[in-house]
Amino acid sequence: EIVMTQSPATLSVSPGERATLSCRASQSVSSNLAWYQQKPGQAPRLLIYGASTRATGIPARFSGSGSGTEFTLTISSLQSEDFAVYYCQHYNNWPPETFGQGTKLEIK
Amino acid sequence: QVQLVESGGGLVKPGGSLRLSCAASGFTFSDYYMSWIRQAPGKGLEWVSNIRSSGSTIYYADSVKGRFTISRDNAKNSLYLQMNSLRAEDTAVYYCARGKYYIDYWGQGTLVTVSS
Numbered sequence: 001e002i003v004m005t006q007s008p009a010t011l012s013v014s015p016g017e018r019a020t021l022s023c024r025a026s027q028s029v030s031s032n033l034a035w036y037q038q039k040p041g042q043a044p045r046l047l048i049y050g051a052s053t054r055a056t057g058i059p060a061r062f063s064g065s066g067s068g069t070e071f072t073l074t075i076s077s078l079q080s081e082d083f084a085v086y087y088c089q090h091y092n093n094w095p096p097e098t099f100g101q102g103t104k105l106e107i108k
Numbered sequence: 109q110v111q112l113v114e115s116g117g118g119l120v121k122p123g124g125s126l127r128l129s130c131a132a133s134g135f136t137f138s139d140y141y142m143s144w145i146r147q148a149p150g151k152g153l154e155w156v157s158n159i160r161s162s163g164s165t166i167y168y169a170d171s172v173k174g175r176f177t178i179s180r181d182n183a184k185n186s187l188y189l190q191m192n193s194l195r196a197e198d199t200a201v202y203y204c205a206r207g208k209y210y211i212d213y214w215g216q217g218t219l220v221t222v223s224s
Contacts, residue, residue: 046211099155
């Protein structure tokens with residue numbers, strides 16, 4: 001089973017600043033990686049798939065990069081609504097489609 | 109618009125059973141792989157099971173294999189999860205979700221609590 005590790009566990013950033021979240025796979029997942037945003041009491045929302053393709057309706061300030069084992073989600077200028085928990089998920093050689101443990105993005 | 113509405117959650121004793129349902133609308137249900145994903149209180153996301161559009165191919169996480177059964181009724185636009193031999197560690201919000209690889213739509217979730 002491929003293990004997904006996200007860092008940091010918690011990231012404190014001021015509104016308007018850039019946030020960079022990392023996700024590492026225990027073995028190569030090619031570009032078969034997705035990112036999700038989850039706010040308290042809500043279901044997750046798909047942000048990025050294919051490591052770098054924004055899902056429908058996702059603002060351009062969200063961008064994904066990476067391939068193989070190292071991936072990054074960047075939020076270029078944080079808005080108040082962006083403070084949430086972010087999960088990465090691989091879908092290479094599934095099942096299982098494992099998720100990372102999440103990064104909580106909080107207001108500094 | 110795509111809607112996924114789960115039902116059937118609740119409180120059940122260890123060893124008990126529960127059947128979750130998911131009513132889908134706003135898309136051609138029979139064209140899509142569907143999944144169940146769960147989230148224990150305060151924890152991360154765990155993929156549970158998925159099923160091919162036709163129902164012919166099914167996968168389970170090792171943690172639920174032999175205890176849970178996923179099924180679908182394309183005529184009723186519905187997805188199901190029969191959960192038997194429930195354990196305390198099965199306590200979670202269960203999400204119905206659309207997708208084979210990544211999940212592009214999620215339901216609001218239904219809470220399953222396994223406790224004596």
